[in-house]
Amino acid sequence: MSHPSELISAYLDGELHDSESSQLVDHLAGCGRCSAELGEMQRVRSAVRSLPVLELPVGIVPEADPVVVPLRRHKGMWAGVAAAVVAAVIAIAAIVTPEPGSLTIEEMNSRFGARASLDPAFGPAKVVVPPLVGE
Amino acid sequence: MESIPLTWEEVARVYGRKIYNFAYRLTGNPDDAHDLVQEVLLRVRRGLANYQPGSFEGWLWRITRNAFLDEVRRQKRRPTAPLPDEVDRWDRASSDSVDVEYARISLGDDIQKALLDLPIDFREAVVLCDIVGLSYEEIALAVAVPIGTVRSRIHRGRKMLKELLS
Numbered sequence: 427m428s429h430p431s432e433l434i435s436a437y438l439d440g441e442l443h444d445s446e447s448s449q450l451v452d453h454l455a456g457c458g459r460c461s462a463e464l465g466e467m468q469r470v471r472s473a474v475r476s477l478p479v480l481e482l483p484v485g486i487v488p489e490a491d492p493v494v495v496p497l498r499r500h501k502g503m504w505a506g507v508a509a510a511v512v513a514a515v516i517a518i519a520a521i522v523t524p525e526p527g528s529l530t531i532e533e534m535n536s537r538f539g540a541r542a543s544l545d546p547a548f549g550p551a552k553v554v555v556p557p558l559v560g561e
Numbered sequence: 562m563e564s565i566p567l568t569w570e571e572v573a574r575v576y577g578r579k580i581y582n583f584a585y586r587l588t589g590n591p592d593d594a595h596d597l598v599q600e601v602l603l604r605v606r607r608g609l610a611n612y613q614p615g616s617f618e619g620w621l622w623r624i625t626r627n628a629f630l631d632e633v634r635r636q637k638r639r640p641t642a643p644l645p646d647e648v649d650r651w652d653r654a655s656s657d658s659v660d661v662e663y664a665r666i667s668l669g670d671d672i673q674k675a676l677l678d679l680p681i682d683f684r685e686a687v688v689l690c691d692i693v694g695l696s697y698e699e700i701a702l703a704v705a706v707p708i709g710t711v712r713s714r715i716h717r718g719r720k721m722l723k724e725l726l727s
Contacts, residue, residue, distance in 0.1 A: 435716035439690065441697045470719045473726065474676070474691040477669045482581045483591070486598050487573045 429453075429460050434467050569606035572621070577602070579693055580625055586688045587629055589677045600628045619702035622695065626685060626703055633681065675725040683718030690715050 433450045436442050442450065454461050580601050584594035604624050612620065676684055689700045697715075701708040 432713055432716045435719055436697070436712045439697070439715070441712065466723050467716070467719050470723045470726070471691060473669075473672050474687060474719075474722070477586065477672055477692065479578070480582050480585055482578045482598075483595060486581065486595055487570075487577060487602060 429457065431460065431463060434460065434464050435471070438464070438468055438471055569602060569609055572605050572609075573602050576621060580621075583622075583625060583688055583693050584629065586673065586676055586692050587684060589673055593632070597625075597628055597632060600632070601625045604628060616699070616702055618695070618699055622689065622693070622699070622703035623705070626689075629685075630681075671726060672722075675722050678725055679718055679721055683714050683721060686711055686714035687718040687722070 430450055430453060433442060433446060437447060437450050454464060577598065581594055581598050584597035584601075585591060588594050588597065601624055604627075605621065608620075608624060676688065679687065685704065686700060689695045689703065690697070695703065697708050697711045700711045704711065706714075
């Protein structure tokens, strides 16, 4: 009689039809070779299933869409903040500079204008402007 | 009625860990598994718009195993980066970081190494069955082969594992 070897794993996985299952069980009762294989496959199956479940590493999921900042609504506020920061920088510079007369307008623009352009508050070009509703 | 995740973020939340475990057991390497999960999620993100109601898991695992096979083919074209199951075990150990090797040793390593020694078709079938927990019918759908082929691959894969582990 042939040995229905390939039915053994499906039997362990509960993937046989009733008739196939009965056929295999009858065969196993009288076949030492297939009974031994059943035991071996059971051990291998358990070994693979005993591998630890690994947790998903943090940060593995790609970033979601960037948040759209409604720049238009706050444009007036940012412009005011920008002007205030520039004014404050100039005022402080005027106070702490030992010889105010030695600093020209060009030098002040060069020194503080560059700093202002690096300030995140001055970066509207990086922000997405949403379509206006009702205009 | 099948409950279908609406967004790729939900897919990531619900299936991310399963996809990672599938990817890790197929590649044996956390870095490759990491890359594969990200690739799968990007494909899910692109594909959800055109998803037709049916077997969501079948669709998801088809995407996942296709992403894996694409990576295998890509590495095949790169002569300096052989397939994981073609790499000599000691070469692999020497080229990895200490952390990666430590993780490999500490995670049931004999079984993991034996899995990597299986031909890809058998490894994939065994991992989808025993790690992911799919039914034979779901595996057949994901791999696009008849259910009899799935049955055969799982059994032959386990027999090879038995030889490798003994």
